[in-house]
Amino acid sequence: MTFHSILFTDIPDDTPVPQCFPDLNLDQVVEAIATAYKDARLQPFFHAPLRDEELIRHRQAVARDLEHPRIATAITTFNKQMDTIARYLALRQTLIYEHHRQGWLLEAVLTYCTAVSELAHTLSTAEVRSVGLQSFTHYLYNYLSTPTFSELNNAAQSIEHALQQIRFSLIIRSDSFIVKSFENEQPYSPEISAVFAKFRQEDSPSYLTNLREAAGMNHIEAKIVEFVARLTPEPFAALAQFCAQHERFIDETIRRFDREIRFYLAYLEFIARFRQQSLPFCYPEISRSDRNETVRDGFDLALAHAMYARQAPIVLNDYDLIEPEQILVVSGPNQGGKTTFARMVGQLHYLAALGLPVPARQARLFIPDHIFTHFERSEAITNLRGKLQDELVRMHELMVKTTSNTLLILNEIFHSTTVEDATFLSKELMARILRQQAFGVWVTFIDELSRLNEHTVSMVSLVDPANPSQRPFKVVRQPADGRVYALAIARKHRLTYEQIRERMEKN
Template sequence: METQPTLSLLWPYGVGRAKTWPLQSTCARDLELEHILSALAQYAPNRTVIKEVANQLCTDPAVLTYRQDVLEDLWQHRALADRLETLLPDISALDAYRSSVDRQRSTLEDVTWRLGELEQLVTCVSGLDEVFSQVGGQLRAQGWRILGDRVAQIAQDDVYLNLTRELPDMLETIRSKASVTIGINLDNRLRPVATTLLSVNDQPFTSSSFIDRLLGRQPKENYKGIGPLHSVAALEVERNPLGLDPQAQPINPMLVPLFRDLAKVLETVCRPIARTLRRYITLQSGFLAGVSGEMAFYLAAVRLMQQLQGHGLPLCRPEILPMAERICELQDGYNLNLALHLLDQTKVNDAVVKNDARMDKNGRIFILTGPNQGGKTTYVQMVGLCQILAQLGLWVPAAQARISPVDGIYTHYPIEESSAKATGRFGDEAQRLSHIFTEATRHSLILLNESLASTNSGESLYIAQDLVRVLRRMGARAIFATHLHELAADVTSLNEQAPGDSQVVSLVASRIESGADGTQRSYKIVEGQPMGRSYAREIASKYGIGYEQLMSRLQQRGVLE
């Protein structure tokens, strides 16, 4: 059987992986990506794989479409997802056989190891062949079709078919050996001087009890001994490779001299099987190398999507546009972190506020103003997370989406006073902003959340205006969430003063709406001028701290003369 290239469900064959960029740890922290990775990890056996995939964002529309097709087939064909989820432990075990190479293994260990690998291979091939035979004709993803063709080719190969016939007997020969009978010669002082192997048995020896010997009872079984002489000790380890709780693990029997010598004798039992196994040297599991982790990534995504859909939350396959168009359009988008936090509520869909985002030629730079806890940070996170999910090839939390890949996501969030460097909070802010403009391009996404809040309003407004002008000249997509209402009120001048094709737009968060329960925040983000003092008066009136309200209260108390 000729060797074929390794299959990947993330990367089309022949497409390089150069069009990726690593997600910065600061961006992952500011967007709280860890919450989403944790939600995915609860459906996957290997959290490391999910983090590795999520850390490399792809910019190639062809690769992203390839991934979307793989995910959509799982989403549309639930039977395929269910069967693959059942097979995943076996495919992962097969991957472990390939990665655990020990050049110092004995012939006995090599035979048992290879038999185990071939057994896993047969389990995986037969299971995959069955599921692809049922749904293969309905799948559109190139990744699944290639995998199905490889599996079918192996399943029909004469060498593989012969293996399926011979493997049960070989496994039975090895696994039926449960004990050996050893003869030990003693000298005249009853010291052991020589041993010989008398037989290899199908049943394990056990020890007869003290009561049996005391009462002179004869053991009914032929394999019951007087008492154990040696057994493999257990060694308690702090953590095993799977990261589970501390537990006792058996020591390798080959570390015990007697057992090591016996293993050499037992190799004679394995030699006929070793000769048989040479006929299957062309059967390799390499075509599945790495697929288990990628499969786990997609299956975890499907399970999370099902959970969100079950709560009535919208999800969509985003249309991937060319990077040069610099577009991000979301209809009824929402913050996935917030949705995951509210999943325990009975009416999650009502509790999660949906907002639109439209970054295109009519506006790529948003100046977002509004009150504290009015939804500004939630909105900024929503846009950033949707961008990340789209560039992983996943569905995004929105009813509809059209997104151009970005070559970097740069975030600038406030830091705690204790985290600031010797330069102070403002100095640290300035350094981090400088770093962003050292690396960002016109194809980047820049998310500024309350930047320049550590200095006085006059200085911060002056610097903020310069930053927005530079962003417009760059042509980047950006959101600047700020309390600088003067900055948002001046967008017309900013567009006139700085040339560029990234229009600056003012967005307003969380207007006060009247309802049956009185006035309340809407958490909606809409285009418009900042509300400024009039909005502050509404807030003051709502909480009873308006001028007239306070004066009336003081007069009632008789405080005023």
């Protein structure tokens, strides 16, 4: 295939943040990922999930290639070289002496030619399996063989060689200096070094300076270069002509690759820290037609990021959604991991649609057309609506856009009204969701929703029977009867029927 983009699609820089980001805490994840690559402006790439199975699999293949150290190192080195070029070009804008500006452009071109050539060589000899990187490697070799690149590379090397051959003598007298042609004079450096060698101390600090690291040029240095250019005008004239012809020398497709490939590298670098903690990641099986889903040992990536510094353990959870099942109804005690479980489901689907490894040991996922979330919010005084009315308005807006392929993540809605009204509204909303054949997760305190019909699945967050105040944060597939938590508390205080009877018999 002809190479255009390693992301396989055009993504504008003004791509809006998806509605689900704050509720799923994906904004925290993307911010953490993009921070280390802020100059690449990666956020828009994370705001545009794919819907096409083939393109998602192409991205998965690219990410797999980048998990090979040799390929990742080569591309990371290339990225660093492109960053160096960007610094050189930015530096030029701050310089006032023309020869100095021209010199940094030449240095940028030489770095660019080296970077492109080395990357092409490494990718051609590495075990690249993805269509994306194979196509880019082919593009690189075609580019290297074009007259445009050959002329750029040859001219830059020729001018650099000519400039390196220049020799001149600098005579300093009090407050003046003379620049003249080099006439085979003996350099003073070896003689001075020999005189002072006897004063050398092994442990004395070094005052040597790498002159190439100094970016500035003062007016005296600029005048010296000007006089040297008068003595040897040919190389400097060639340099001036070269700069005039190659002010914009970076190929736009290569520039685009340099930015887009960081999308993969930044994410893989981000999840590497969690892999070191033995948290699992996998490339999910994906489908746009098969609604059967399986997840093993999944977890909330945003929570793992928040807990990383404390090295706190992360609880892994499973779920299955087998047709005709549509909605996972999650119930259980407060602070039991229900919302975290719901976020996990949303994150898994979103990251899968980006073509990236997902936080789970194994996953088979349906790719939705949209992911809509509804989490509890504080009342907004600007809309003059009560909390219940605001929730109903928000749900109506979501349901208007919901299709049979939409993933819904609903968390603790209708809390602001009575149990009777919340039950009535929830059943009505559930009926509409099921009619529209949408799928997803609903965290609720209303157990009845999990027993409506074969389209709903009961998931329950467990409690520790020995200590109900402790939460194992496990969410399992089992019937919700509303008594699990109450039974655990009763058992703790020895108030179950069996425990009371036992005490009575002893008395």
